[in-house]
Amino acid sequence: MDVALLAEQLAVDRSNHATHLAERDQQVDVALAVALRAFYLEQVGANPGRAANAAAALGALAGLTHNQQAQALAEWTCGLAALQLEGQIEQAITLIDAAAARFAVLADEHSVAETQVSKVYALAMLGRYDQAITTGERARDMLLAHGDRLAAGRVEQNLGNIHHRRDHYEAAAAHYEAARTHFTAAGDERLLAYAENGLANILALQHRFGEAAQLYEQALERAVATNAELTRAEIECNLGCLALFQGRYDQALDYLERSRHRYAALDMPHQVLLAELELADAYLEVNLLDEATAIYARITPRLAALGMRAEQARATSNHGRAAVAAGRLDEGRALMADANALYTAEGNEVGVALTALTNAQLALAAGENDKAAALALAAERTLNELGAWGNLLLARWLRGEAARRQQHWHAARNLLEATLHQAETHGVPQIARRCHTSLGQLLAACEQLAQAEAALQRAVQITETMRSPLRAEAVRVAFVADKLAPYGELVRLCLQAGDARSLDALDYVERARARALLDVLPEPLAHTVAGPAEDAALLAERTSIHQELNWLYSQINRLADAEPQPDAAAVARLYRAILEREARLHTLELRSSGLARADTSATGFDLAALTRVLGVDAALVEYYAIDDELLAFVIVEGDVRVVRGLASMRAIGTALDQLQFQLGALQHDPARLRAHSNQLTQRVRRHLGALYDMLVRPFEEMLGNRRLVIAPHRELYYVPFHALFDGQRAVIERRAVSYTPSARVLEHCAGREPRPIKRALLVGVSDARTPRLRDEVTALAGLFDTPEVLVDGDATLAALRARAPHVDLLHLACHGQFRPDSPLFSALQLADGRLTVRDAAALHLRCELAVLSACETGVSSVAPGDEVLGLARGFLAAGAPALVVSMWTVDDSTAAELMERFHRRMCSGMGAAEALRCAQQAAMERTPHPFFWAPFFLLGRP
Numbered sequence: 001m002d003v004a005l006l007a008e009q010l011a012v013d014r015s016n017h018a019t020h021l022a023e024r025d026q027q028v029d030v031a032l033a034v035a036l037r038a039f040y041l042e043q044v045g046a047n048p049g050r051a052a053n054a055a056a057a058l059g060a061l062a063g064l065t066h067n068q069q070a071q072a073l074a075e076w077t078c079g080l081a082a083l084q085l086e087g088q089i090e091q092a093i094t095l096i097d098a099a100a101a102r103f104a105v106l107a108d109e110h111s112v113a114e115t116q117v118s119k120v121y122a123l124a125m126l127g128r129y130d131q132a133i134t135t136g137e138r139a140r141d142m143l144l145a146h147g148d149r150l151a152a153g154r155v156e157q158n159l160g161n162i163h164h165r166r167d168h169y170e171a172a173a174a175h176y177e178a179a180r181t182h183f184t185a186a187g188d189e190r191l192l193a194y195a196e197n198g199l200a201n202i203l204a205l206q207h208r209f210g211e212a213a214q215l216y217e218q219a220l221e222r223a224v225a226t227n228a229e230l231t232r233a234e235i236e237c238n239l240g241c242l243a244l245f246q247g248r249y250d251q252a253l254d255y256l257e258r259s260r261h262r263y264a265a266l267d268m269p270h271q272v273l274l275a276e277l278e279l280a281d282a283y284l285e286v287n288l289l290d291e292a293t294a295i296y297a298r299i300t301p302r303l304a305a306l307g308m309r310a311e312q313a314r315a316t317s318n319h320g321r322a323a324v325a326a327g328r329l330d331e332g333r334a335l336m337a338d339a340n341a342l343y344t345a346e347g348n349e350v351g352v353a354l355t356a357l358t359n360a361q362l363a364l365a366a367g368e369n370d371k372a373a374a375l376a377l378a379a380e381r382t383l384n385e386l387g388a389w390g391n392l393l394l395a396r397w398l399r400g401e402a403a404r405r406q407q408h409w410h411a412a413r414n415l416l417e418a419t420l421h422q423a424e425t426h427g428v429p430q431i432a433r434r435c436h437t438s439l440g441q442l443l444a445a446c447e448q449l450a451q452a453e454a455a456l457q458r459a460v461q462i463t464e465t466m467r468s469p470l471r472a473e474a475v476r477v478a479f480v481a482d483k484l485a486p487y488g489e490l491v492r493l494c495l496q497a498g499d500a501r502s503l504d505a506l507d508y509v510e511r512a513r514a515r516a517l518l519d520v521l522p523e524p525l526a527h528t529v530a531g532p533a534e535d536a537a538l539l540a541e542r543t544s545i546h547q548e549l550n551w552l553y554s555q556i557n558r559l560a561d562a563e564p565q566p567d568a569a570a571v572a573r574l575y576r577a578i579l580e581r582e583a584r585l586h587t588l589e590l591r592s593s594g595l596a597r598a599d600t601s602a603t604g605f606d607l608a609a610l611t612r613v614l615g616v617d618a619a620l621v622e623y624y625a626i627d628d629e630l631l632a633f634v635i636v637e638g639d640v641r642v643v644r645g646l647a648s649m650r651a652i653g654t655a656l657d658q659l660q661f662q663l664g665a666l667q668h669d670p671a672r673l674r675a676h677s678n679q680l681t682q683r684v685r686r687h688l689g690a691l692y693d694m695l696v697r698p699f700e701e702m703l704g705n706r707r708l709v710i711a712p713h714r715e716l717y718y719v720p721f722h723a724l725f726d727g728q729r730a731v732i733e734r735r736a737v738s739y740t741p742s743a744r745v746l747e748h749c750a751g752r753e754p755r756p757i758k759r760a761l762l763v764g765v766s767d768a769r770t771p772r773l774r775d776e777v778t779a780l781a782g783l784f785d786t787p788e789v790l791v792d793g794d795a796t797l798a799a800l801r802a803r804a805p806h807v808d809l810l811h812l813a814c815h816g817q818f819r820p821d822s823p824l825f826s827a828l829q830l831a832d833g834r835l836t837v838r839d840a841a842a843l844h845l846r847c848e849l850a851v852l853s854a855c856e857t858g859v860s861s862v863a864p865g866d867e868v869l870g871l872a873r874g875f876l877a878a879g880a881p882a883l884v885v886s887m888w889t890v891d892d893s894t895a896a897e898l899m900e901r902f903h904r905r906m907c908s909g910m911g912a913a914e915a916l917r918c919a920q921q922a923a924m925e926r927t928p929h930p931f932f933w934a935p936f937f938l939l940g941r942p
Helices: 003-012 014-022 026-043 048-064 068-084 089-105 109-125 129-145 149-165 169-186 189-205 209-225 229-245 249-265 269-285 289-305 309-325 329-346 349-365 369-386 389-405 409-426 429-445 449-467 473-482 485-496 499-512 515-520 536-562 568-591 607-614 649-664 670-675 677-695 697-703 714-718 743-749 773-781 797-806 837-841 871-878 892-907 912-926
Strands: 618-626 629-636 639-648 707-711 737-739 760-764 788-791 809-813 827-830 833-836 849-852 861-863 867-869 882-886 936-940
Touching: 003 026, 003 048, 014 048, 026 048, 026 068, 048 068, 068 089, 068 109, 089 109, 109 129, 109 149, 129 149, 149 169, 149 189, 169 189, 189 209, 189 229, 209 229, 229 249, 229 269, 249 269, 249 473, 269 289, 269 309, 289 309, 289 568, 309 329, 309 349, 329 349, 349 369, 349 389, 369 389, 389 409, 389 429, 409 429, 429 449, 429 485, 449 473, 449 485, 473 515, 473 568, 473 861, 485 499, 485 618, 499 618, 499 629, 499 639, 499 743, 515 743, 515 867, 515 871, 536 568, 536 833, 607 618, 607 629, 607 743, 618 697, 618 743, 629 649, 629 697, 639 649, 639 677, 639 697, 649 677, 649 714, 677 697, 707 743, 714 861, 737 912, 743 936, 760 773, 760 797, 773 788, 773 809, 773 892, 788 797, 797 833, 809 892, 827 837, 833 837, 837 871, 849 871, 849 892, 867 871, 871 882, 871 936, 882 912, 892 912, 912 936
Parallel strands: 618 707, 707 737, 737 936, 760 788, 760 809, 809 849, 849 882
Antiparallel strands: 618 629, 629 639, 827 833, 861 867, 882 936
8 A cells, every 4th residue: 555645645535534544454554644744744834724634634543543653643743733723722732742642652752852842832822931941942952862953943943932922032033043053954945934034033023124124035935935835924924014113014014914815725713813913913003993903802802712822912902002092091991901911921021011101101191291201111121121122112202202291301302312313223213203203392392493393394204205105095094193293283383483484384284184085086087097907806705795785785775665663683683794794895995905106295285276276266265273273274366374263173163063963953854944944044043153253254354255165174074164154144145165175185176177068977866765866867857968867776886887987977866874983885875786985986987077966975074184084085086076965964855956956057157166056045045044055065176
């Protein structure tokens, strides 16, 4: 019998183990066990499925043979499989100990020592470090006595891993070097790649990035050449972590996702867990807090169940950091306490120091500067002893920032400058950015304004250098959330210098707002250029999820339409299924590489271009807040003026809350409004008047009779400026009003010369909530020479995608839903599914105007940096230079009449802003309350 051939058959075809083993000659049991174990070791790094089959065959053989050596080999290999492929660590130790006991009975000391190689790793995974080190050193000495340098090298590798897990970097490096020497002598390229990977990890943690990168690449070449897929996945993960250390976030996300995907393809669920932990840490670094939190919450119990305490501690600690960053301070403190207990039990001094650092940041945020400095100093001492440079520099920055806040100027400056020098020397841009920001604030307080501005400009430059390569839109939006302080400080400095620097102040405001939106706006007439081909498997998965989501959405709609009070449990199940698929789709979007965007900061703010856009008959008012003070930049005929002290953001928030209460109370009961129209109109005008006094009256005279373009800021996106009331009239009665996310977005939207509207696509989908939408579209069709009309069942997603790129005007009258929990899944309901923000962005529009005649189509979540996340973003990204959208729930009958008047004026040649103004004035005469006539507004080119 050919033992090697039988071993391969058993490893390839698990279903025939019983048949093949029953036919064997029992004299070959030991030889077959040796062959199966060799096959397992050969395949475990390249084809874990076959390796698992070989281990299973050995397990079956052990049950059929009485040979002690064959049984020992079977237990040993099954223990390796439990450890390496299944993550069953306790079971692995039990099997390895059983094998060692059998080898001891056989007086096979060399094999006893060999079994301990993997036991060392298993003990370390359970946090039994002292036992693991003792076991490893004893096994190493015995293996060297037998002349087995290869196995001795594997012990050194595992001892290095133990010291790495405990952040004992010098000891880890010594063991990895010893392993490297043994593997080189044995000529084993695969294990040599493994040792070089471990050594590179230590170099990276010591911030010897150049040496680490070179060693990683060398190890990766060896892993690829030897088909060591497992080692390759580990190296890709580590390259991702290295890129993360250096602030190269796009490369980090790419490498980490590759590693996770490779582990999944190898069917190694416990390694996928570790890869997801690394990915969550990367998400945390780029402020994708919800995504990171979801991963930590999911994997932490599984890490605990597997006994992987070190990884559990890290996941818990970083979960706490995410909670703190999201403002959930009590949750963050509780998680940090749990992490500290786990790290203490591990004997991991670096981990304990890291929890102290997070607690220092909590204290700093609470204004407890002495406590923050003390915690940071205690952490710094530990980190300095162990050479943990990245977090050591964070500790030093924290001390410097605490000293700055205490106005200990000299001490703070010395500490911040020293930390900055070390951050730049070691290549840690994240810390350098923090130091430049703190130094800029310190120097400004000491009235060294030129030096302050230079430091803050450097902080902005670092931020934009790190941001520029990021491709996924969600990452670009999230990244700047905690990095806006230097922009605001630069605005403050410019304003302190007086009117001469008003334009510079506006330029810094523009550099900080709607940047990710500006990045995705297509160049005029250039949006048919195809992007890179998408991975077929990724595209197929996205398509499948979209189909499932549309079915689930349809079931929700069916239940809502069929029953006055649908089954709550059934609805809850559907929503859970929807949220699961939406989360998966969002993850796939983060994995999609997309197109690298140009750095929009490089173009600067162009006042001359903005002046041409506005002309002589329009003014732009761009709002901005410094601390709690709202101010406005008023741009009229190329002149930039700053109006300070409009109101406090707190007062504006209070007035806006009162207005929204008035409007919201009527959304579900418009009949009550009609019955008490005069009283309710007077009431809402009081709130609109209060907002007018704060937001417009202080600069009203500067505007003259010009049209008004509003660039809101933060919660001002929810203010209906066109409906504000001056005591006599609404703003819309005096001038046309339009909106823009920023001056540069306005410039972009106006970059294409307007052309006559000849081809119109009119889409209407009626339902029980909006029964007149079909009538609205039918009435509009008569205004155009050659309209395309899609109503009800014909208004499908495919039909819209096919026709929308070829028309001059797109009018969508269908049910809209804003999703505050997940703004990019806000959607319009078509006949066969929902058109989400991302779907809209893929429409490749060439139209002059898109009208979204539905509820809440203009409602957006406003992310830091004034990034508007809602349906309007999708249509702007698709190429529409102007949109008509709504701020709140639309009254069906009023909307139909208003839209007919609006389009009639547009067809007569009137501009969109003026046409909307006329239509709203006519509606106001019939129903004065702004709930009816004011929900719609114009966004983009006026």
